Amino acid sequence: MTDQGFSLFEITLQQRAAAVEALLGELLSDRSRTGEISRPPRLMAAMRHGVLNGGKRLRPFLVMESAALFGADNLAALRVAAALECIHSYSLVHDDLPAMDDDDLRRGQPTVHRKFDEAAAILAGDSLLTYAFELISDEATELAPSARLALITQLARAAGIGGMTGGQALDLEAETVKPDEEGIIRLQAMKTGALIRFACEAGAIIGNAGEKDRERLAEYGSAIGLAFQLADDLLDVTADASRMGKATGKDAAAGKATLVSLHGIDWTKRQLAGLIAQAEELLSSYGASAALLKDAARFIAERRS
């Protein structure tokens, strides 16, 4: 703890978030980098509203800290982090649409389709998704072509059929056919776990780490991804809406099965403790340089909002 009461982890999280937001604000301005083409101003405003929303930027933090573990605290890590946040943000913009979760608020602000309109929200989401791949593939992301390509392959898998959108689809299907425990775990590993796993593996790719390290970081990502979802399910049961900045109790109201509803609060807390231990164990060979990633695991498992 520092004098202000913030931990080094919290300060670093805020610094990383500020760096990613500065880059995204610049990249998504009304003028392109060359300044030659003026962009559709309303589309750009909708994209910025969707992505520059004061999120914690946990996924970017994981990309940058994982890359730093292998000595790559650089522009490439920042750009990949920004691309990942574009993917995460697009999924929220589309998730909030009336045909999906039908949410009016996100972090206390009107959602994109409420501030603009549905068509703008659909297009802004599509554009953020597309832009993520443009951002990584561009040669300004100073990485070897093979590394940029590996990142694109892994990101597309994590965000697509076998990952996020596949998990979202399973989630919709779960409203009619309730999944068993294995089904819930698989659904959550896809829906929220895949992008978090990607974030950590991406750092290893950016840092040109070996296969073993890459696998270890991916496994760490899987552990904290599951912890993230368990903590989320727990908060849905225990937190109040004002702290979350969004509606709570929605899972139960929707009759949605979660591991918390299956096993209860105490079991979930023990699972979370086990996942923190597992994450720490996976990072043990990196010593003190992995301290903030260990903090991140605890932060994710114990978060209150």
Add this chain to the structure above:
Amino acid sequence: MTDQGFSLFEITLQQRAAAVEALLGELLSDRSRTGEISRPPRLMAAMRHGVLNGGKRLRPFLVMESAALFGADNLAALRVAAALECIHSYSLVHDDLPAMDDDDLRRGQPTVHRKFDEAAAILAGDSLLTYAFELISDEATELAPSARLALITQLARAAGIGGMTGGQALDLEAETVKPDEEGIIRLQAMKTGALIRFACEAGAIIGNAGEKDRERLAEYGSAIGLAFQLADDLLDVTADASRMGKATGKDAAAGKATLVSLHGIDWTKRQLAGLIAQAEELLSSYGASAALLKDAARFIAERRS
């Protein structure tokens, strides 16, 4: 003309279409290539409905014929063609949504949100878009990493803010602030031209062509892309709905300015003739091997549906 009354161009277009559809059907089956992971069946069905809809597959044809011009009539060309069709199809699935064009029919079949539901259509579109990048980046697309990366960069640009989605956004904005002639041309070059231009440039990249050839193919793509849009605007005025398999007269009903509404039918036909001549001139140095691409220019400019 052959005995059956089909030209070599028409036969080749059908053959290319069949090859792309076979590949897409295989890639988008309920089981992944490894067969290990069973995919969300309803999502896969929605994706297949969106992409396997009996389209002419003009963009895939352009990719494959342009690649063949440089001796690359191979699996890589077919996979990039399939990826491009995923992008084109996702844009139609999202375009048809109630918040966008609100169309019930596409090629005489119910649109994805009519056959499934809106949430499924949003997710299927997102998944097709994401899958396009997975498809190109995968090492099964047997191209050097630098070539795969160049394709991804160009595709993301053509499909995103500075291309298709940017053009769609300008189109929405045009409903309130009418664009002038320059604005209409720019909007159309982005909205429909960019992907067609990409198709032709992609062939040159796949064929490992030099900078000069790559530029020439991209210019050819721009010319036929503009011709495509002019022919479309003309059909909206002159064709009947049964032949088009979709509603006609929508531009006029929406008060939408097109070059046809500005300059009339005769001017548009002269423009189309000029664009065919320009496309042929750009291909003149390739001799007889570019015959089908020249046919494609005429087909696009003179199409009746």
